[in-house]
Amino acid sequence: MRYAISGASRGIGLEFVRQLLARGDTVEAGARVPWEARQLTALARDAGERLRIHALDVKNTASVRAFAASIGEAPIDVLINNAGVSGKWNPLGELDFEDMAHVMETNAIGPMRMASALLPLVLKGNTRKIVHLTTRMGSLTENTPAGVYGFAGGAYAYRMSKAALNQGMRTMAVDFREKGLITALLNPGWVQTDMGSKMAPTRVDECVQGLLRVIDELTLARSGCFFDFQGKEMLW
Template sequence: MRYVITGASRGIGFEFVQQLLRRGDTVDAGVRSPEGARRLEPLTREVGNRLRIHALDVESDASIRSFAADVCAAPVDVLINNAGVSGLWCAFTEVDYTDLARTLAVNALGPLRVTSALLPALRRGAVRKVAHVSSRMGSVSSNTEGGAYAYRMSKAALNMGVRTLANDLRAEGLTTVLLHPGWVQTDMGGPQATLPAVDSVRGMLRVIDGMGPEHSGRFFDYQGEEVPW
């Protein structure tokens, strides 16, 4: 199986790459910076051409076009839209609207842009699956706290976008779902996080492997439980 992963150089994305390579899959990894590429390069010495590393900034149309030109030469079975930013976590009176706009651009618009650019290759894939790493913090009904406006709003926007995308692409047999990874021990999750990345990714891969057309447009956590909207 051929997987494409965005935000692949650290945290959850890096763990996706490692686990997929270990089980024998092929991975095209999108990374934003040269430093991120260097982090992945040691894996290429172990797996050879089963890992290909590409520059990708999901805020940039030009970068996405270049990425798609490289990736779409062959069919893509599964796309995992993982790239994201936390934005500034602050009270309402301290919201930075430039930061909020950028967080929306990365977390909500980025996955749609990448999916659109890779759609020709996904249509030729064997399983035609797209998974988007979202967050329970994008659940409107679960929100009982204030703060984190940029992150919450960006993930809620992503959730609506993917729900709409599922309706548009269902007739083509393309399955797309949202995934809540849990509170994961990464740079973004912070030192208080309770869930190791290895466990989160193992669970999300189990969900991705098992998802079919009947799951499209739905929102699951890493244990396969449905998350409320």
């Protein structure tokens, strides 16, 4: 199986690479600054040709197209849109709109760039899967005074960007169902990464084990759905 992964230099993306290599898969890994991705480079030394590292900035259309071109004609079985940022969590009266635009470009538009550029390769693959990492904080239903992960309201840019991504995935699922494309949203939860902090309840290896299990079990009948890392369907 051949996987393409964005944001592969650290956190959940890096753990995806590590676990996929361990089970014998091939990975096309995208990193914004490859020469600084020391842990990813270390994995490549042992993996040989099963891991190729490419420069990739999902905010930049030319970079995304170059990433797709560098893969060549090799089919991609699964595209994992993992790259994302949290942005500033300022209150409404203090919003940084440049930061909001950056978050939207990365979290919502970036995965659409990736899906568009790699779609021909994915449709040539055996499993034809595109998955996007999202968050429970993008759920409209769960954005209540009770909060998610202890956060009630706030995080405007982050919530909005992921809600937009969620809608993009649903549209993709509708448009490409007849071509056999399977696409889904995956919520990793609050994870012990640089973004999630050590306060998070879930270890990154545990999270990725669960996410890979969900990806492996995805079928066309479940395309267009929203799952947590344990395979439970989430509220929109």
